[in-house]
Amino acid sequence: MATLLIIIFIITLFYAAISGRMFTLINLLMIQGFLLFGVALIELREMNVVNLIVILVETLVFKAILVPYFLKRTIRQNNIKREVEPYISGFNSLIIVSVLIILSFILTFSLQQNFHKVIYFTVAFSAILTGLFLMVSRKKIITHIIGYIILENGIVLLSFSVGNEMPMIVNAGILLDILVSVLLFGFFLSKIRYISKEFEISSLSKLKD
């Protein structure tokens, strides 16, 4: 069952690479949030109950509901154009993401650890690399935030594969930090309006030597 969810997760990565609309990307984030919730529910059953509830609630509320809603609101409020505007075309992005997934397979197997959960590790690394790729290959700043969230989703998946041994208070702190950072990104994104109407990363190039 968990494997099925993981496979759907990797399909969302492919979809993220080719999707041309901003809202599709955000809906993908929402789907990923629900998938992570499902994986946590199945995988972490043996964990301490209070800790498990904290993780489940935070995954569901933050990742699947709050963050996508917040991003959509930011897009509406700032009248950001709804197209993704990549530097690299959709087809080429698809090829690059496939290569990244193969690389994660190679990385996983070269680490020579006796994982019982090789697939988690691979998909987590694929998500991390795909998030980074989305950041460098898209013009809009909001797509960078989406890439960052995909990267964070990958990290959450990786922490599930470890069995998440962090104590509850640490988990809560980590998730809170990530939530606050996304909120701050949204806040400063709306401030970038004063520099450039286009919200493109090329407008942030004043500071240099």
Add this chain to the structure above:
Amino acid sequence: MILVYFITIMVIAALLMLIRKRTFQFVAMPAFAIIQVLFTCDIFVRRQISFSDYFRVDALGLIFLTLLAILTVTTIIQSLVYLEKRKDTPEHRAHYLASMIIFIGSMTGVFMSDHLGVLWVFAEATTLSIALLIYHERTPEAIEATWKYIFISSIGLSFSFIGILLLDISISGFHSAMFTFSDLQHVFISIQNKMMLQLAFILIVIGFSVKMGVFPLHTVCIDAHSVAPSPVSAMVSTSLMNVGFVAIFRFYIMLSHSAVAAWMNHVLMIIGFLSILFAAIYLVKVKNFKRLIAYSSIENMGLVALAIAAGGIAWFAAVFHLILHTLVKSGVFYQMGQIIRYYKTKQVYLIGGYFRVNPVGGLVMIFAFIILSGIPPSGMFFTEFMIFSSMFSGGYTVVAVLVMLLLCFIIYTLGKYFFKTLFSKSEQESVTPGEKISKWESVPQLIMLLLTIGISIYPPPFLLELVRQAVETLPK
């Protein structure tokens, strides 16, 4: 005690956001400074702490905690002066002061944390709380620098978190009681999966390089320096860099008995050398005075990275170097705030003749230059001497020689601009000088610099003992 401390500072920060009266701010900030100092004294005397699963008091944390307490007092004084002169709106002042309190609190957390996850949480909290401080002047440059800093820093720290998770995976067979630095040090001796540890260490170093200001992600650190208010720059350049150092050094100590010890030294050697190289190259082009001093910080942090790699006596030198650097750099940045207030520009070519304007401030700059360039009686002469001698004996002769050449170049450039600022005729009659700077504002900085020279000439025995304890768990 520690819980009380964190709750108190959260309450003070919340009150500052709610009550935006000027008088309240002038009461709350000194109160916070006193709390910080008392808390540090308490830890210094008792040497123990509650919540020992997550926090620990050791010599390394204690040194930087004490430095932070000193800086808290001076930075709050300078911040209040800065805010008074700028005549900001009450809202902006409240944001500034509340962020400053949370920022200092999270740095305190980093210095004391023993649990790997807790360290990460507090390190990320420093990133988030500094955002409004960098953004304070609300110029387009400030928005750009803030965006870059929080975004790159968050991504970098995500990398560090991946590294921490990889460490967690690599010890999955050897179940230890807690995921803390003190417990894990013995576990890693028996881990044979080298590639896992190597990947983990390199991700952790890349992540914390934002904080420490060394090679891969140092650029956002410099941008943050150049636009932030001067008291904040002083913090970024000293205590925040110490945060990065403490994080990296704790991981280094933890892994120093494992199979990858030699490999870690190579990584840090490359990072240190590249930091110094980039600092030297960019110093040629620099036109902004604050960026100039920021690059000097990068160079010093590069030296510290080299010192960790060289080992032996250089570990001692690294910590001592950071103590001196913290005291000197904060003084320079406070003075910088006064220079900028007088000339109303950060451009190095428009500033000149400062010694006649403010002789005490000029003296601060001269002392700072002497200390930074490592001319005796500066303690940096001794620390750099120890670092180089240990590099020679460690077989890094070529790197050491190249670094010495680069340092000569950096000292030449720094000297050129420092003395231009102080003594050259101000060629810009177009720049209307601002208000007169009071001499008394520079006196605390002068005291701080003289203290640095005092420590250099006669280091107090308890300080030497602390520094020795900080590095004693490393292999001989």
